Amino acid sequence: MQENKMKRLVVKMHPKDNVLVALTDLQKEDAVVFESETYILKETIKAKHKFYMADMTATAEVIMYGVLVGKVQCDVSKGSLMTTENLKHAAEPYGYKKSSFSWQAPDVSKYKDKTFKGYKRKDGRVGTANYWLFVPTVFCENRNLDVIREALHNELGYSVSDKYTQFTHQLLKSYQSGEDMNAVDLQLMPANTANRVFKNVDGIKFLNHQGGCGGTRQDAATLSALLASYANHPNVGGITVLSLGCQHLQVQDFINDVKKQNPAFDKPLFIFEQQQTESEEVLISNAIKKTFQGLIEINQYEREEAPLSELCIGVKCGGSDGFSGVSANPAVGYTSDLVVGLGGKILLAEFPELCGAEQDLIDRCVSEETAYKFINLMESYDALAHKVGSGFHMNPSPGNIKDGLITDAIKSAGAAKKGGTSPVEDVLDYTELVTKPGLSLVCTPGNDVEATTGKAASGATLILFTTGLGTPTGNPVCPVIKVATNSVLASKMSDIIDIDCGPIISGEKTIEEMGEEILDYCIKAASGEIIPKAVQLNQDDFIPWKRGVSL
Known part of the structure; x- marks a missing residue:
C-alpha cells in the first residue's frame, strides 16, 4: 500500500505520541505504513481504537496528544491493541510556573462584517432566544409545573407530542375495533402543525428539580444562585415562580440573589406561594392567567442585529x-x-x-x-x-x-x-x-x-x-x-x-x-x-x- 493511502487509515495526534489511532477497522496481521514505518498488527484494531508504535515494557509511559495519558501494565508489542488490561491512567503533576505563552488568533476577516439577530436585554447582553421561564423554589411544586406545562404547551403551540397522541389514539381505535394494531404507523401520523400564538416567544420552559428543601442549607443557597442565574439569563424574557412556602429556599432568598446578580433587574416576575393561596386550583389558574399576560408583553420583543x-x-x-x-x-x-x-x-x-x-x-x-x-x-x-x-x-x-x-x-x-x-x-x-x-x-x-x-x-x-x-x-x-x-x-x-x-x-x-x-x-x-x-x-x-x- 502507498503511504498516502495509509494516512487515511491511521492518525498520529501529536509528534511526540507513541500510539496511533485507527480511522477504520484494521485486521490482524495487516501491514500499516505510516511515516515510512511499517506496523504489523498483532490484533484486529477497530476504528477509534489505538495501537502501540513500539515494543514497551511494564511502567513505560504512553504519550497521546503530546501528554502522558497512561502507563503500560505489562510488556506490549509494536502493533498491539491498547486495552484497559495493558494500560492504566497516569497524568503529569501540574503547578503554576511563569509561562511565555503567546497566541496568534486565526484569520477572522471573513466574519468582520457579519452579525446575528438576537434579543438585546437592558443589562447589555444579547440573547439568542426569548423564553418564558417557570421556576419552582422547591420540588413540591413540580406536579403543579407539569399541569401548567401541559396546558400552556398544548394550547399555545409548543407541544411536540401531537403525533404520539395521534399514534396512541389510532392504536386505541384499532384495539377497540379488533383491527391489526401493527398496521398503525407512527410515520403516518400528522406532525404538530399548531401555529404558535406568540411569534416572538421561542418557548415556555420549566425548571423542575429535586431541591429547595430537605438537603443542607448550602444546597439551598447554591440552588438559589443557580435559579437566579437562569432568571437573569439573556435568553429569558419573563419568569413565573411557584413556591410552597415552608421550604429552605425562601422566595426572598431567590429575589435577593436575582438582585445581587443584576441590581437593575426589570423582567416581568410573577410569584405564587401555595400555602398562601386558598386552593391548588386557584394557584394554577392564577399562574396561567398572569403568565399569559406576561407572554403578551414579551411577545413585543423583536430580534435586532448584534455583533x-x-x-x-x-x-x-x-x-x-x-x-x-x-x-x-x-x-x-x-x-x-x-x-x-x-x-x-x-x-x-x-x-x-x-x-x-x-x-x-x-x-x-x-x-x-x-x-x-x-x-x-x-x-x-x-x-x-x-x-x-x-x-x-x-x-x-x-x-x-x-x-x-x-x-x-x-x-x-x-x-x-x-x-x-x-x-x-x-x-x-x-x-x-x-x-x-x-x-x-x-x-x-x-x-x-x-x-x-x-x-x-x-x-x-x-x-x-x-x-x-x-x-x-x-x-x-x-x-x-x-x-x-x-x-x-x-x-x-x-x-x-x-x-x-x-x-x-x-x-x-x-x-x-x-x-x-x-x-x-x-x-x-x-x-x-x-x-x-x-x-x-x-x-x-x-x-x-x-x-x-x-x-
Whole structure:
C-alpha cells in the first residue's frame, strides 16, 4: 500500500505520541505504513481504537496528544491493541510556573462584517432566544409545573407530542375495533402543525428539580444562585415562580440573589406561594392567567442585529468516543478560537474531564491569580472524589471505554480540545457569571446535564455539544447544538444530530473548514434561522449540582 493511502487509515495526534489511532477497522496481521514505518498488527484494531508504535515494557509511559495519558501494565508489542488490561491512567503533576505563552488568533476577516439577530436585554447582553421561564423554589411544586406545562404547551403551540397522541389514539381505535394494531404507523401520523400564538416567544420552559428543601442549607443557597442565574439569563424574557412556602429556599432568598446578580433587574416576575393561596386550583389558574399576560408583553420583543462579539458559547462533550478528540472536539476548538478572535466568549467546563490537561491550561492563564483559582478548584474537587474512594481517573464510562477512550487522561486530553488554543482569561466557580471576553473555565461535573446546566448559569447563550455515541441532551434556556464525531452516528441518529464532523475522518474536510461551518451554523441558530434538534424536541434537561462527588 502507498503511504498516502495509509494516512487515511491511521492518525498520529501529536509528534511526540507513541500510539496511533485507527480511522477504520484494521485486521490482524495487516501491514500499516505510516511515516515510512511499517506496523504489523498483532490484533484486529477497530476504528477509534489505538495501537502501540513500539515494543514497551511494564511502567513505560504512553504519550497521546503530546501528554502522558497512561502507563503500560505489562510488556506490549509494536502493533498491539491498547486495552484497559495493558494500560492504566497516569497524568503529569501540574503547578503554576511563569509561562511565555503567546497566541496568534486565526484569520477572522471573513466574519468582520457579519452579525446575528438576537434579543438585546437592558443589562447589555444579547440573547439568542426569548423564553418564558417557570421556576419552582422547591420540588413540591413540580406536579403543579407539569399541569401548567401541559396546558400552556398544548394550547399555545409548543407541544411536540401531537403525533404520539395521534399514534396512541389510532392504536386505541384499532384495539377497540379488533383491527391489526401493527398496521398503525407512527410515520403516518400528522406532525404538530399548531401555529404558535406568540411569534416572538421561542418557548415556555420549566425548571423542575429535586431541591429547595430537605438537603443542607448550602444546597439551598447554591440552588438559589443557580435559579437566579437562569432568571437573569439573556435568553429569558419573563419568569413565573411557584413556591410552597415552608421550604429552605425562601422566595426572598431567590429575589435577593436575582438582585445581587443584576441590581437593575426589570423582567416581568410573577410569584405564587401555595400555602398562601386558598386552593391548588386557584394557584394554577392564577399562574396561567398572569403568565399569559406576561407572554403578551414579551411577545413585543423583536430580534435586532448584534455583533458576533456578543456570542457566548459553551462547549461540551458527552457520549464521547475515540474520534471525539480527532474530529469534533478539535473542530469545535477552532470555532472557539474564531469566536475569541471576534471578541466573543467561550465557556469550557467539566473539570473532571480536564484531568491530564491541567498544565497546558495553567500555562495559558493570563495571570497567576487565574491559574491558582483553577488549581485550587481542581485539587479540592479531586480530593473530594478521592475521599469517597473515587477520583477523576474513574471518569470514563463503559461506553467511552468500549469506543476507544481507555483512560481518563486520553478522554481529557481530547475533551480539552473543544476550548481551542487561546489564553484562559478567567476561571469561574459554579453559577459564577462570565464577564470577560475570551476563554473561561467553568467548574462543573462532567455529567452531561449537570455540566450544561452550569454552563447556562454562567451565561452561555448557545452550547456546542460533541458526541460520538449519541446523547439526547438539551437545556431549557440555552439552545444545544449536537455535533457528531463520525458520519455513521450522524446518519443513524439524524433526529438529534445537527452537524456531522465525519468528513474530517474521511479526509474530505479539514478541521479549520469544519470549524468555520460550525460557526456559520451558530450564527444562524443565534438568529433563529435554524432551530437545533434538541430545541425542536423540547429536550429541556436541568440538573442542579449539589457540589458533591459527580464525575
